[in-house]
Amino acid sequence: MVVEQVRKDLLIGGQWRPAASLARFAVEDPSRAEPLAEVADASREDALAALDAAAAAQPGWARTAPRERGEILRRAFALLMERQEDLALLMTLEMGKPLAESRGEIAYAAEFFRWFAEEAVRIDGGYTTAPDGNGRILLTRQPVGPALLVTPWNFPMAMGTRKIGPAVAAGCTMIVKPAEQTPLSMLALGSILAEAGLPDGVLNIVTSSRPGDVVEPLLRDGRVRKVSFTGSTQVGRLLLEQSAGQVLRTSMELGGNAPLVVCADADLDKAVDGAMAAKMRNIGEACTAANRLYAHESVADEFARRLAERMGALVVGRGTEDGTQVGPLIDADAVQKVGGLVGAALEAGAREVTPRRDVPERGYYYAPTVLADVPADARLLREEIFGPVAPVIPFADDEQALRLANDTEFGLVSYVFTEDLRRAFRFAEGLETGMVGVNKGVVSTPAAPFGGVKQSGLGREGGRVGIEEFLETKYIALDL
Structure with missing residues (x-):
C-alpha cells in the first residue's frame, strides 16, 4: 500500500x-x-x-x-x-x-x-x-x-x-x-x-x-x-x-576508495566492529565504504579471520523480512561488476577467507566476502567495489600503510584503528582524504562537513x- x-x-x-x-x-x-x-x-x-x-x-x-x-x-x-x-x-x-x-x-x-x-x-x-x-x-x-x-x-x-x-x-x-x-x-x-x-x-x-x-x-x-x-x-x-x-x-x-588501517596496537574487537560498520553499511554500496583494509602483518591473519567470521554469519535476504542483515545489490549490473572484480582477484592469486554460501536465487544478491593475499595490482584495490567484499592486505610499518592508503586518485574518507594517540594524529594528518575516522567506522553526521579531495x-x-x-x-x- x-x-x-x-x-x-x-x-x-x-x-x-x-x-x-x-x-x-x-x-x-x-x-x-x-x-x-x-x-x-x-x-x-x-x-x-x-x-x-x-x-x-x-x-x-x-x-x-x-x-x-x-x-x-x-x-x-x-x-x-x-x-x-x-x-x-x-x-x-x-x-x-x-x-x-x-x-x-x-x-x-x-x-x-x-x-x-x-x-x-x-x-x-x-x-x-x-x-x-x-x-x-x-x-x-x-x-x-x-x-x-x-x-x-x-x-x-x-x-x-x-x-x-x-x-x-x-x-x-x-x-x-x-x-x-x-x-x-x-x-x-x-x-x-x-x-x-x-x-x-x-x-x-x-x-x-x-x-x-x-x-x-x-x-x-x-x-x-x-x-x-x-x-x-x-x-x-x-x-x-x-x-x-x-x-x-x-x-x-x-x-571513493576508502582505506581502513588496522595498526599493530589496535584493539582488534574495536577494529572488527569498525570494519563491519565501514564495509557493510548500506550493503557496501556507499562511497564511504571501506574498500581496502590494511592490517599490520602481526595482526592481519587474526583480523581477517575475525572479520570473515562476522561477515560470513550475516543473514542475506529480502530487506523486508525479519532478521535480514544484507539485502540485494541495486541491479544485475552491480552483481556482475562485483563478481567480476572478485573473480579477477581470485584468478590473480587472492584467497577467499569466507566460505562459499548460497544466496536467494531471485533478485540481485551477492554473498559477503573477505579476501586475503590480494595482489597489489588487483582491480578491486583501484576501483570502487560498491558491494559486500572486503580485501585484507598486510603492511609492515606506518610509513608503508600511509603510502598504500594514499596510492589512489580518490580521497573521500579513510579510517584508522590504533590505541596510540600520537600515531592516530600522524595518520589523521597524513591521510589524503577529506574525512578521517579514528577508531570508528562511520563518520557521517549532519553536524560535520562531508566531502573529499582529489x-x-x-x-x-x-x-x-x-x-x-x-x-x-x-x-x-x-x-x-
Whole structure:
C-alpha cells in the first residue's frame, strides 16, 4: 500500500503532472528483480518547464524571512519522523537495504532538515571600517539562485535532504533529478515538503530514465546558478565540463576508495566492529565504504579471520523480512561488476577467507566476502567495489600503510584503528582524504562537513559550511 500512496508524476510549479510525452518508466524491486511501480519519464521540455517554475519562484523565495524558511524545514523534520516506518518500507522496496537500515536513513535524513532549520537564521555578514578611515565595508549574504540537485540511488532520502536542506535555508529554489533506480523516496519527500508549507515552485522534481536529456539543457541554461551532484567521478567530470560554459557554482561528492588501517596496537574487537560498520553499511554500496583494509602483518591473519567470521554469519535476504542483515545489490549490473572484480582477484592469486554460501536465487544478491593475499595490482584495490567484499592486505610499518592508503586518485574518507594517540594524529594528518575516522567506522553526521579531495569531489555538504555552498557574498562599499 505504501507504494500506491506515492505520487508518481513530475512536481513542477507546485503541480503534479505527467511528462509532456506521457512517457513512463519502471522502477524495479531489486530483491525480486521485478517491476515495483511506474513513474513519469521527463524529457528536455519537462526539465525546462521545471526551470521556468524555479526561476519564477526565486525572487519571492529569496525575500522570505529566514525564520519562516527554518520553520518549514522543522515541520518537514517532524513529518519525516512521524512517517518513518512507511518511508523506510518504501526505501527498502525500491533500493533493497534492510528495514533497520532504512529506518536509520530516514532519521539521518530528517536530521539534515533539523540542522539547516537552525542554520537558516544564522546566515551572517560583516561590517568594518575601511583602512583609510573614510568609508565602511559591508558584507551581506544572498542566495546563489536556482539550483540543480542530482541525487544518487544508494541513499535516496538522505542525499536529498542533505542538498535540499541548505538550499531551502539559504533561499534557493531547486530542480531535483533523483536517480532513476530510486525515485519514489524523493517523490514522497516532495509531498512532505509541500505539506510542511514549502511554496509552489521552490522545489521541482523531474524523474527520468535518461538523465543526460534533462540535466544537460539545465546546465546550458543561464538561469541555473548552482549544481550539486552526488555520484560517480566519471559523471562528475562530465557535469563539471558542462557547467563551465555558464561558470556555475558546483558541489561534487564523487567516488571513493576508502582505506581502513588496522595498526599493530589496535584493539582488534574495536577494529572488527569498525570494519563491519565501514564495509557493510548500506550493503557496501556507499562511497564511504571501506574498500581496502590494511592490517599490520602481526595482526592481519587474526583480523581477517575475525572479520570473515562476522561477515560470513550475516543473514542475506529480502530487506523486508525479519532478521535480514544484507539485502540485494541495486541491479544485475552491480552483481556482475562485483563478481567480476572478485573473480579477477581470485584468478590473480587472492584467497577467499569466507566460505562459499548460497544466496536467494531471485533478485540481485551477492554473498559477503573477505579476501586475503590480494595482489597489489588487483582491480578491486583501484576501483570502487560498491558491494559486500572486503580485501585484507598486510603492511609492515606506518610509513608503508600511509603510502598504500594514499596510492589512489580518490580521497573521500579513510579510517584508522590504533590505541596510540600520537600515531592516530600522524595518520589523521597524513591521510589524503577529506574525512578521517579514528577508531570508528562511520563518520557521517549532519553536524560535520562531508566531502573529499582529489578525484572525490569539490565542496562540502553538512555542518556549518554546508549552507555556504548556496550563498554568495556581496561586498558593499560606503563612502562616509
